Amino acid sequence: MNSTIGDQLGFSSEQRRIAERNEAHQQWDLWGSYLSDRQWGTVREDYSADGNAWNSFPHQQARSRAYRWGEDGLLGISDEHGRLCFGIALWNGQDPILKERPFGLGNGEGNHGEDLKDYFYHLLNSPTHSFMRGLYKYPQAEFPYQQLIEENSRRTREDPEYELIDTGIFAENRYFDVFVDYAKASPTDILIRIKIINRGPDSAPLTVLPSLWLRNQWSWGYREEWRQKKQIKLCGNSISTDDIHELGAYQLSCNHPGEWIFTENETNTELLFNQPNAQPYVKDAFHRYVVDSDLSAVNPANVGSKASLVLSKQLNSGEEWVINLRLSNQALTEPFSSSFNSTFELREKECIEYLNHAAEGLKADDAHIFKAAASGLLWCKKFYHWSVARWLSGDPNQPAPPESRKHTENAYWSRLFADDVISMPDSWEYPYFCQWDLMFHSVAFAVIDPAIAKKQCMLLRSPNYTAPNAQTPAYEWALSDPNPPIGAWAALRIFQIERREREHGDFVFLRSAMRKLLLEYGWWANRNDRSGDNVFEGGFLGLDNIAVFDRRFPLADGSRIEQCDGTAWMAMLSLNLLQIAVELSVQEPEYEDISKRFVFDFAQLAITLNTPSISGRSYVNWDEKDGFYYDVIKRPDGSWTYLKTRSVSGLIPLLAVASFDIATVERLPCLDVLQSFEWHFSERTCTTWLSENLGTWHQDRTLFSLVPEANLRRICWYLFNEDEFLSPYGIRSLSKVYEKSPYTFREGDQEQTLAYSPADSPVAMFGGNSNWRGPVWMPINYLLIEALQKFGHYYGDSFMVEFPTGSGNFITLWDASLELEKRLASIFRRNDKNERPFNGGNSLFQHDPNWRDLILFNEYFHGDNGSGVGASHQTGWTAIVLKMITQLNRYNPIAGKRF
Helix, strand or coil, rough: CCHHHHHCCCCCHHHHHHHHHHCCCCCCCCCEEECCCCCCCCCCCCCCCCHHHHHHCCCHHHHCCCCCCCEEEEEEEEEEEEEEEEEEECCCCCCCCCCCCCEEEEECCCCEECCCCCCEEEECCCCCCCCCEEEEEEEECCCHHHHHHHHHHCCCCCCCCCHHHCCCCHHCCCEEEEEEEEEECCEEEEEEEEEECCCCCCCEEEEEEEEEEEEECCCCCCHHHHHCCCCCEEEEEEEECCCCCEEECCEEEECCCCEEEEECCCCCHCCCCCCCCCCCEEECCCHHCCCCCCCHHCCCCCCCEEEEEEEEECCCCCEEEEEEEEEECCCCCCCCHHHHHHHHHHHHHHHHHHHHHHCCCCHHHHHHHHHHHHHHHCHHHHHHHHHHHHHHCCCCCCCCCEEEEEEEEHHCCCCCCEEEEEEEEECEEEEECHHHHHHHHHHHHHHHHHHHHHHHHHCCCCCCCCCCCCHHHHECCCCCCCCCCCHHHHHHHCCCCCCCCHCCCCCCHHHHHHHHHHHHHHHHHCCCCCCCCCCCCCCCCCCCCCCEEECCCCCCCCCCCEEEHHHHHHHHHHHHHHHHHHHHHHHHHHHHHHHHHHHHHHHHHHHHHHCCEEEEEECEEEECCCCEEEEECCCCCEEEEEEECCCHHHHHHHCCCCEEEEEHHHHHHCCHHHHHHHCCCCCCHHHHHHHCCCCCCEEEEEEEECCCHHHHHHHHHHHHCCCCECCCCEECCCCCCHHHCCCEEEEEEEEEECCCCCCCCCCCCHHHCCCCCEEEEEHHHHHHHHHHHHHHHHHHHHCCEEECCCEEEEEHHHHHHHHHHHHEEECCCCCCCCCCHHHHHHHHHHHCCCCCCCCCCCCECCCCCEEECCEECCHHHHHHHHHHHHHHHCCCCCCCEEC
């Protein structure tokens, strides 16, 4: 799309770039914030015999060892295939190593699992990455690497994590604010600005190394010409690369004089493995040159696959130091002409205008939260590369991986080949794809960039990723783990959000998604109903540490855990596919046939979860005495008992809900449940239950719900009870009742106790850093809110709930959903103390003007005080809060009624 057409359509500059990207007229997404924050400690880089990725490639090796599958750096960028990378390195004159990448603890080092210790923030980003801004807080005193490791190793799981702020290193503001900005003059012409501010009371030295390097594709024994090593060379006052395969040659210039130094992006085998280096210039050369003053470490010929400019300055208190650079595929004679500053200002203005338009109508603080969430989501799009086949067999000139690797579950995924930009859950703690996380990311993306939302939603369902049996991969640590099947939900929501915002629906996308999702549905239907009684287990299902026992495995005596949420997730999938089929049937009536299939499947699942099935199963997951859905222990002798823990898994049945208006039912008679099932259930004992609980009508709508109305009323008593699930900051993942009265269950020789834990995980299951035993998780809250809104749309004023339970304040389910959104949004909003709850009790974070408006989107949140816990940059699914904020702007919750 050319500018003239874009102007005629009223597009903003960023909208024009998005259109040009989408229509392949300009490759505005060629460069972006795709450089990962961490590559060491990942499964991809692990070639050990024991499979311990953290020990196989620890942080202390990262500066000296070439990566096989990717790169990492500090607030850096790369092209979409990670061939050429730019990032910054810093040295304060005190640290034992260059600060080239964020530091954190490996899984065995932290008392609550892996844990990032540095402080960096994603401040701005646009969908085409035409403008990006990041901030890193760099201490002026020696970074306490060893102190952080030793103190955290001393602490137990009952203790909080020992953080960088706890060491006192930021006392008296003795740190540098390091801002890194990027602005695109064109898709291949990137302006870079580094601004450093000394926040401390005294002058302090700083060395900055803007660095350009090539990902190592040449050391692994392959002969293709494009894999052979290219070089970066000194070219006057700039550096330039060779012609890189499918990328071209690039030049990096700087407006400050300094010393360019060069080395190779190759492993220091002498240091790490006591083997002679093939050549003298290796990956850690710049560290040795700057920190150790080893002048022989760099190549005097001014050539290599990695280059940096060494810039040093003594900064006075409050002084700003601005460094301008330009990375371009053109040899510019005046890279820092007057247009440099004007382009920077224009791109920043356009970025803010685009985000402001997406956040239109929001109050200032909400708009700030929205922009931070959107920017963090965009910053966490990272280049991800992995050929599982090559990882299994090893490279021609490298030591072979252990033979046992070929017999792991990941070996089944040998055809998985990833070479894409993927939205990461957290680009330091989880620098890899997670399927169910990615679905929430996709829905959040739909608000700011629908095209990327659709691409990310379906990426793992493309032929490069799916297994021969149509299963989609979970995450790199365990590709075969079954994640909650929410792909259909994500595709449907993306379609609906874009249709509402842009007044048209992308039926081409929806049809394509449906074809892929049907294959996946077949895998779920045929693989996970192991019991044969239509109860779906599923194992992980996204809810780490939620149960008394690890639900992935049978108990020692052979007993199995029949999960109420497994069946519920499957019912939700059936309903979501039904809704997609109904949407598609508007244009293609033949979708009525498949709609009927999903009506049948959903009805069968509803009967399974709520009534004894015709197969003779003697139990259901609904406990009529307590009024809650529980997991069931099913013993080898056929006996059974409830695992009576009120957790979010018992709330998952609420998510399987949809309603249809009378016009849709008249167009698709299969949605009339009683008519559809008249013949099928005429001689079955479940006919009465079916007629009373499924396909019921209220005014002009019919309801499909896994939870009958009577059950819904009883669950709401728990859901909105502040002594159970309702937190000041959303819905807890485990009832607070287990804080004073932990639940203990004994089965055979196994005994476990489940207690409410509002923050860090008290158990080591799943690495120990993902706690579902009390905290507030944004994704589940969002799904519950949507479900309540669907119920509210159907029941209206005829269904009132006490909010909170026992308060005498009665409101509709729709208004209850908005009240939950308010509580979740309040995690980030300033409260009456002028504090943001996610920051916890730290005064520096809450009140210092250089910290208080910096927002992190944590993995989950303390169930009682809202402070952020877990991964600190998990903007992916927590970014869904931007959707809640915009909805709250459209609707104002009512005060309620007292009876």
